[in-house]
Amino acid sequence: MGYRVAVVGATGNVGREMLQILAERQFPVSEVIALASDRSAGSEISFGEDDVLKVRSLDKFDFKGTDIVLSSAGAKISAAFAPKAAAAGAVIVDNTSHFRMDPDVPLVVPEVNPQAIAGYTKKNIIANPNCSTIQMVVALKPLHDIAKISRVVVSTYQSVSGAGKEGMDELFNQTRGVYMNQSPERTKFTKQIAFNVIPHIDVFMQDGFTKEEWKMTVETKKILDPNINVVATCVRVPVFIAHSEAVNIEFESEISVEQVRAALRSAKGITVVDHRADEGYVTPLEVAGEDNVFVSRIRKDPTVKHGITMWIVGDNLRKGAALNAVQIAEVLAQDYLKQKAA
Structure with a gap:
């Protein structure tokens, strides 16, 4: 016997990936429900290679009898429906920013803090x-x-x-427009994204950082260690899928490049591609569709006492969103809801 699973925001980029990954990983389902806005209700969406689901209206759906909800439909939508779905007995794995810093809601990356899932009962x-x-x-x-x-x-x-289908469409249309001598139209981004980079993601805060930069700071502290100091600069680039990061790390004690490389290679969910030669590193184009996080360009930072610098790349729609949510659901099903499905 499996679980009754609902995917909220099923017609969006991340929702489609959630459905695909549920099928790929053979998540134990008894039923999968695709939920979206009234506008999308009645349309069809793929679940794996062979199955097609009829999209249902989120506003009209009764969550009673639903075991797990995977949600990626926007923070305001999650704020409205998630408490009601939770009250009906479902466990929600929410991909929006709305609940992340709630002290009663665990913020989870299964390779990092799977034990935090136990706090879902609050x-x-x-x-x-x-x-x-x-x-x-x-x-x-x-x-x-x-x-x-x-x-x-x-x-x-x-x-x-990372800005949704509208962001991908804007890059495509602006790029095509440049070659057709058309003025680029801006609707999603604050400046032209084609052939450009924009050091601005999410809204600006009073201290000059953007909310995206703030998220990286506070979320790292909540997930990994509250004593780690993090400062981020978040930039939108004209790439369709996969995020890249240049990361400088300071440690409390000495650590060698060899130790770093060995620790990363033995860790779950990481692939190290680190050759000090042409093409000996990973780019976003190469990791689109991949599940692992890829690390390259590992080297000592000579400007601090115990410093390491590296390059991290990952598919933001998969590990950065849909896959991580499904992995949380897998731990939830295996370790916490097993008796319910028996």
């Missing part, structure tokens, strides 16, 4: 972290275990898919 909600935070903490965890991290300086190079 509200029946588990939060999926920000995509950039996920891939960074996956790489930081095995290093923090062997030589405590004190400070992280990170610059991100984030793909337009």
Whole structure:
């Protein structure tokens, strides 16, 4: 017997990936329900290679009898429906920012802090972290275990898919327009994204940082260690899928490049491609569709006492969102809800 699983925001980029990954990983389902807005209700969406689901209206859906909800439909939507679904007995794995810093909601990356899932019973909600935070903490965890991290300086190079289908469409249309001598139209991004980079993701805060940068700081502290200092600069780049990060790490004690490489290679969910030669590193184009976080360009930082610098790349739609949510659901099903499905 399996679980009754609902995917909220099923017609979006991440929702489609959630359905695909549930099928790929053969998650034990008795029924899968695709939920979206009234506008999308009645349309069809693929579940795996052979099955097609009829999209149902989120507003009209009764969550009673639903075991697990995977949600990626926007923070305002999650704020409205998630408590009601939780009250009906479902456990929500939410991919939006709304619940992440709620002290009663665990913020989870299964390779880093799976034990935190146990706290879901307070509200029946588990939060999926920000995509950039996920891939960074996956790489930081095995290093923090062997030589405590004190400070992280990170610059991100984030793909337009992080802004949804509208962001991908805008990059495509602007790029085509440049070659057709048309003025680029801006609707999603604050400046032209084609052939450009934009050091601005999410809203600006009073201290000059953007909310995306703030998320990386506070989420890393909640997931990995509250004593780690993090400063981020988040940049949107003209790449369709996969985020990249240049990460400088300061440790409390000495750690060698060889130790870093060995720890990362032995860690779950990480692939190291680190050859000091042409093509001896990974780019976002190469990791689109991959599940692992990829680490390259590992080297000593000579400007601090115990410093390491590296390059981290991951598919933001998969590990940065949909895959991480499904992995949380897998731990939930295996370790916490098993008796319910028996």
